[in-house]
Amino acid sequence: MPDSRNQLQDIARQLRVDSVRAAAAAGSGHPTSSMSAADLMAVLVGRHLHYDFDRPDHPGNDRFILSKGHASPLLYAAYKAAGAVTDEELLTFREQGSRLQGHPTPRALPWVEVATGSLGQGLPVGVGMALSGKRLDRIPFRVWVLCGDSELAEGSVWEAAEHAGYEHLDNLTAIVDVNRLGQRGPTRHEWQLSAYADRFRAFGWHVVEVDGHDVDAVDRACHEAASTVGQPTVILARTVKGRGVASVENREGLHGKPLPDADAAVEELGGVHDVRVEMRRPAAARALHAVRSGHLELPRHALGDAVATRTAYGQALAALGTARGDVVALDGEVGDSTRTEYFAKEHPDRFFECYIAEQQLVAAAVGLAARGWVPYASTFAAFLTRAHDFVRMAAVSGADINLVGSHAGVAIGEDGPSQMGLEDLALFRAVHGSTVLYPCDAHQTGQLVAAMAGLDGISYLRTSRGDSPVIYGPEEKFPVGGSKVLRSSDADRLTVVAAGVTVHEALAAAEALEREGIAVRVVDLYSVKPVDRDTLREAAEHTGCLMTVEDHREQGGLGDAVLDAFTDGRPVPRLVRLAVRTMPGSASPEEQLRAAGIDAESIAAAARLLVEQGVVR
């Protein structure tokens, strides 16, 4: 461990040199943003981070998040200094196939905890990790988050500040590289550290202000952070963008660009060195979340019982929490609506109240997942849109998280459009590698909730506010990627594809149509992504026409999902879409379904029209 000022300065110099060289080799990147934070990074890796590069999954490792992800050259330079990557690999920065991407992601590198590059996300995710350390792992690792000053304008940073302050997360340290310059010019507060200090202090943080180029001062600040009890600490470091190369120091217009003359810059910085840093080792620690308990006992209902799928979710989640010690739940202060209150009651130690802060809600789930927990985060489906960017970035991270949105669709009734999830299927289907599930009864919900725990990536479950009848038995299986054909005959002239509340409408419509001599197939497409290609193709072949019925906007939902079975050039069946095309107002659930044209009568009327027009056989 380097213990002299000179040694730390040598490391910082090398980090600058290597940042400049990496960006020069790539022909792009953010060297000046790396140079401002080089002394901070040198002190961190040289004296404070406890980390075993050979065992990135060591439970005692400190966590480090480069929230200002564009300063990736600095991170990779630090990896080189720690001996984790070679100089040769360093110079592959931003090349196709290189692990050293423009912005760091855990998909590429085992030492990266979470993908960054969308600003304002590192601290909220760090809060999730710190919560894990403090409340679940009970391991004294620290979480260090290196932030830029520009990103403090993001509200998500203040959701995190609130959460961390309130939860007394003294294992969390934010280091802010206050280099005064954002992408296109000065930040709001430039070098006025007191502006940031006042804000963090108000949110309950311990604040240390330092000259970010004085390695001794930074070292003392890190010690102060580590020894502060009962409060998270923020180190506000006054720095100079481009520090170390006179021609680029503190100059506008150089963000995200290699240095104009990299060779001269490297020379000015003292030339290429190969200082190796011996990092502090983590203390011995054992991960607790491997602990699992017994058999999963999902609740059982009688056929025909009226149970809301949100209630079935809450019950199943509580049961899953009993069966698996690694399942945790989070909520955005609507647990009485989403029904996570059932889990909270039975497993209070593994429940995280995130209040009305959906970005922090999802970020905490990502942080907990990074520590090996299996999180279920819930709020109204409508309000998950608030966390869209966090979901997107979680997919970039390859995070395994489960998100559950309640109060889907117009079926919620009187509360009106602000509370209706009508775009959530579109949002989650477009997320890379996601799974999207939409159950229609209690048993189906329970099975899918359990299945989600074993899925990779972002899994989304959509639940409904109102009661619906139990139509499946407790032993019925619902594989992800499957569907259920609820009615079929050789005489089917049309296939109605439904999910969630519209399954019950479709069944009622099919019964009415049968009485009129029109046979209709009904498919419960509970797995919206991936879809059950075989069943849809068979239905297309037999009936020639698919009518999708969904309590969602007509774009991006069920109507688009069925196409996933037909976009390889094969013949496509005729398609009819019933979906929510208007802006709803207040009305009862039944009136809403009727007004949107997705109730049983509307389905039957549309089917009759298709028969009359000769569109279906």
Add this chain to the structure above:
Amino acid sequence: MPDSRNQLQDIARQLRVDSVRAAAAAGSGHPTSSMSAADLMAVLVGRHLHYDFDRPDHPGNDRFILSKGHASPLLYAAYKAAGAVTDEELLTFREQGSRLQGHPTPRALPWVEVATGSLGQGLPVGVGMALSGKRLDRIPFRVWVLCGDSELAEGSVWEAAEHAGYEHLDNLTAIVDVNRLGQRGPTRHEWQLSAYADRFRAFGWHVVEVDGHDVDAVDRACHEAASTVGQPTVILARTVKGRGVASVENREGLHGKPLPDADAAVEELGGVHDVRVEMRRPAAARALHAVRSGHLELPRHALGDAVATRTAYGQALAALGTARGDVVALDGEVGDSTRTEYFAKEHPDRFFECYIAEQQLVAAAVGLAARGWVPYASTFAAFLTRAHDFVRMAAVSGADINLVGSHAGVAIGEDGPSQMGLEDLALFRAVHGSTVLYPCDAHQTGQLVAAMAGLDGISYLRTSRGDSPVIYGPEEKFPVGGSKVLRSSDADRLTVVAAGVTVHEALAAAEALEREGIAVRVVDLYSVKPVDRDTLREAAEHTGCLMTVEDHREQGGLGDAVLDAFTDGRPVPRLVRLAVRTMPGSASPEEQLRAAGIDAESIAAAARLLVEQGVVR
């Protein structure tokens, strides 16, 4: 104007009574959340709001936003007190067809400025209105925002606090109804007003703490707010949820429910009254934004010139700002990338720097639009996901705003997935009543930017980072809802539908295929929503197969958009989709297009395969 304590208390009593009655009539709603704020509302409408109910568009009207939109009974009760709605209408609350919806929206009521119900949005939108008053209208109206305490957990509130404090918006007052109880229990800070006071003060606000049931104190606080210069003011009002009815006061478990015994409650509150409030009238004022200037001179380029569509956007926006005095621009601190810097340079008085706070960016646009301005708000397409809930609510409001996302798709190159907009088309297509445009060359971009100014609702334009050749002449027209057939012949065996960067790839592929004797039609589908049904149907009829090629996820984008022409039961052509199916890393733009399988060679290869397989004629 009521000028005694007693008169104000009478009004407050009536607001409570009517809130209880409205919720009782509806059988749902939030009376207890209304009752806590009744005294605040009585003082506001009784003594401080300058408002002409007969002229809701009066430029001198104060703006009032009920950020805690669930307290809608209180708002409607106030409308009744002001004589704007009858008692009979009040009791239609939450009925189908009633203007008095569960959460207020301007689509239903002319006096509502903006839809609320998704918490944490009122203050950011209020900032937009206050900016308009201060910097554009230069009319001394005030903006009053009534917030709940729960919603202060939303980061968007702190984006707004930062923006308002930094801009010294002394025409903005937030009144926080600190009733201690959120939906499912106590808030983080309960009645600890100092916690909120510290936070707002740190962000540069003037803070007044009051007993929210002492009408004199509230009156003094409002006067203090109105007379505070150089700072926005927050009035932190300690209140009791359910105030006035002993059995529900300060009790958990009663959020969002009618009172158990409404008749007894009304009696306890003194019975039904019919107090009429004479409100203060707005000062005479004239709206400035009707001012328009001259002819629009869009930049002209030579065919073949290499111009990025983001650059064309910036140039067109600057030109539009010259032609129209009502056009304003906002950016999320990336104006050098989105190119709004061109507008900022030419029209600094109408440019709003929102720093890295995308929720505030979109909310400010909504607030400016509510004041009659024509806003264009820009950031990276990827980061507009951050504001998804604000976009959703803007649609509920029926707001006319233009959003422009740059750096779309994998084509940005080395920066990697965190910066790539790959889900934006899905996001914006699913927004009710939206328009989605994706130009491929500079002239097309310019025309579409100009057209957006005249569109209703949410309009989205997707721009690209890299240069692309100018392929259209400066006089070419690009109607919204149209498309361009760039190549066609009677021998076409396949139609390639592309937009943006993939148009150029499709043209190159078509040329290569032509040399092999495979004729291919190419459609530039620059209007992604609405789509050009006629052209797509004709292409389907002639060629039998549509191949969509998009720099976007395969869900919710171009591939789904073409289906909008075929979901009425008519025969559907064969479909093939080329889209981004993997998680990209860093690579050059060309390598990215190749790796995603959406470059010219991939298109040609897919077409050849379809020919070989006999899928196309």
